[in-house]
Amino acid sequence: MLWAGGMRLGTARILLMLIHAAAACEFGPVPYSVTGIVCRMTKPAALLCKLNQETARLIQVAFKNAKFPNITGERSMRLLGTVAYTLANIQVSDLSIEQSEVELKENDAIDIAIKNVTAFFRGTLTYGYAGAWFLQLFHSVDFEIESSIDLQISIKLLCQEEQVAADASDCYLSFHKLTLHLQGDKEPGWLKQLFTNFISFTLKFVLKREVCKEINLLARVMANFVHDIAENFVRDEAIGLDISLASDPLIKANYLESHHKGLVLYKNYSDTLSDSVFSPSLLSESRMLYFWLSEHILNSLASAAFLDGRLVLTIRGEKLQALFEFEDTEAQQKAVHLIFQGNSYNDSVAKVWSLTLPEISLQPEGTVVKSLVAAEISIFPPGEEPLTVLYMEKEITVTIQAAYMEKKLILRPLDSQIEFKVFNCTADPSGNDQSVRNFLQKMISAVGIPEVISKIEPALTSLMNSKGLHLFEIKNPEIITRKRYLIVQLDFSFPNHLLLNFLKKTF
Numbered sequence: 001m002l003w004a005g006g007m008r009l010g011t012a013r014i015l016l017m018l019i020h021a022a023a024a025c026e027f028g029p030v031p032y033s034v035t036g037i038v039c040r041m042t043k044p045a046a047l048l049c050k051l052n053q054e055t056a057r058l059i060q061v062a063f064k065n066a067k068f069p070n071i072t073g074e075r076s077m078r079l080l081g082t083v084a085y086t087l088a089n090i091q092v093s094d095l096s097i098e099q100s101e102v103e104l105k106e107n108d109a110i111d112i113a114i115k116n117v118t119a120f121f122r123g124t125l126t127y128g129y130a131g132a133w134f135l136q137l138f139h140s141v142d143f144e145i146e147s148s149i150d151l152q153i154s155i156k157l158l159c160q161e162e163q164v165a166a167d168a169s170d171c172y173l174s175f176h177k178l179t180l181h182l183q184g185d186k187e188p189g190w191l192k193q194l195f196t197n198f199i200s201f202t203l204k205f206v207l208k209r210e211v212c213k214e215i216n217l218l219a220r221v222m223a224n225f226v227h228d229i230a231e232n233f234v235r236d237e238a239i240g241l242d243i244s245l246a247s248d249p250l251i252k253a254n255y256l257e258s259h260h261k262g263l264v265l266y267k268n269y270s271d272t273l274s275d276s277v278f279s280p281s282l283l284s285e286s287r288m289l290y291f292w293l294s295e296h297i298l299n300s301l302a303s304a305a306f307l308d309g310r311l312v313l314t315i316r317g318e319k320l321q322a323l324f325e326f327e328d329t330e331a332q333q334k335a336v337h338l339i340f341q342g343n344s345y346n347d348s349v350a351k352v353w354s355l356t357l358p359e360i361s362l363q364p365e366g367t368v369v370k371s372l373v374a375a376e377i378s379i380f381p382p383g384e385e386p387l388t389v390l391y392m393e394k395e396i397t398v399t400i401q402a403a404y405m406e407k408k409l410i411l412r413p414l415d416s417q418i419e420f421k422v423f424n425c426t427a428d429p430s431g432n433d434q435s436v437r438n439f440l441q442k443m444i445s446a447v448g449i450p451e452v453i454s455k456i457e458p459a460l461t462s463l464m465n466s467k468g469l470h471l472f473e474i475k476n477p478e479i480i481t482r483k484r485y486l487i488v489q490l491d492f493s494f495p496n497h498l499l500l501n502f503l504k505k506t507f
Helices: 002-023 043-051 055-065 190-233 295-307 317-324 330-340 434-466 496-506
Strands: 037-042 071-077 081-104 110-130 136-160 163-182 240-242 255-260 263-265 289-294 312-316 348-354 359-363 366-379 387-405 408-425 473-482 485-493
Touching: 037 043, 043 081, 043 255, 043 485, 055 081, 055 110, 055 190, 071 190, 081 190, 136 190, 163 190, 263 295, 289 295, 295 359, 295 485, 312 317, 312 434, 317 330, 317 348, 317 434, 330 366, 330 387, 330 434, 359 473, 387 434, 387 473, 408 434
Parallel strands: none
Antiparallel strands: 037 255, 037 289, 071 081, 081 110, 110 136, 136 163, 240 263, 289 485, 312 348, 348 366, 359 366, 366 387, 387 408, 473 485
């Protein structure tokens, strides 16, 4: 027996070591240097997520999904002989929660105290005893157990398979009340008293084990659920971001923080980051949620968009007319006549595209975008061959400030610089007429760049909304740019329907 017990204990220790090894992630000596994205959730946000109106539903799921085994036992009683019992078909009903509290423990865990959980457990009690003179009696009655319980859960965040995992195995139930009622009889009786004394300890142990096991499972599933939402949010078709952890999740007294690599994933595109400027001191604790993004990520996303052929814009019809008739002057009329040679805007198409990988730099004044851009205007005279009447290449540098208002992304261009590299106009093959070039320079600055940005705004807003961003109640968001990094800070309300849908799909 001692040998067998030692073997079991040794096996358990080996399993624990394997689990710990599987959960651990190895990081380099300077993990912040490879950090591309940081998410900081402060204590108010953590409280909101845990204390919203769906907290009770989560605990109900944990209780109701717990698989309670049959509870059996026996005991020798004077005069009655051996009394055996079985509690079977145990189910939970009528569960309510009075209060929840959340505390963040410095570099330790998230402590959740759930007080005064009232729950009723129902099932069938089968008992029998062999009395003196070989008399045997067996009987089955329905039972109801009325309980009042406090839950104390300590959730640790750790790295498992390079993503945030939750460990809620540190779970404790304390019982204020555990009363057994048989066949609806609420009055004390010798039978009820007998079995209450027999089973109370075993019942408490089984309830704690099964409920805590389900809470731990739910915490892990929820962590995977959040990871899947985040992974889906930063992916669009072939372009995505690697959000695997760059270092262990961090828990401070006032916030939770996770650091992610944020490397771009696109076909054979190779992306590395080794010089991130992130430091925890760059983020404060006054708002509920913070996102820190490295300049490197924006550059890599722009490169992937370029390689995926997304940086192309076609303009025709009324939009084209609005571009070239933004002012009613003699110079404008002359330039339009020279370029379009009297053809209708409806018979003309302008195409704008990036020739090289865009360069993005983050500065205090905004996001600076630099790119070599080509623009081509073609006309399609009825019954004639298409003709390219204008082709130009220009290096454009524009500073953009971003904001998020009324569930829409707002991009506001500030100063811009334009330098022509190539300029070919059919109406001026020698290039001696500066009027067309001067007009185009003015047109690009005044309406061309805003037109391109006006196309990007709804496209990005639509993309973010397709990921569910519009479902959050985002309050006072701020997008702050600094040298080589960007910070998004905001307050928010968690969309409860996401949790409801998750619970329905999972359970």
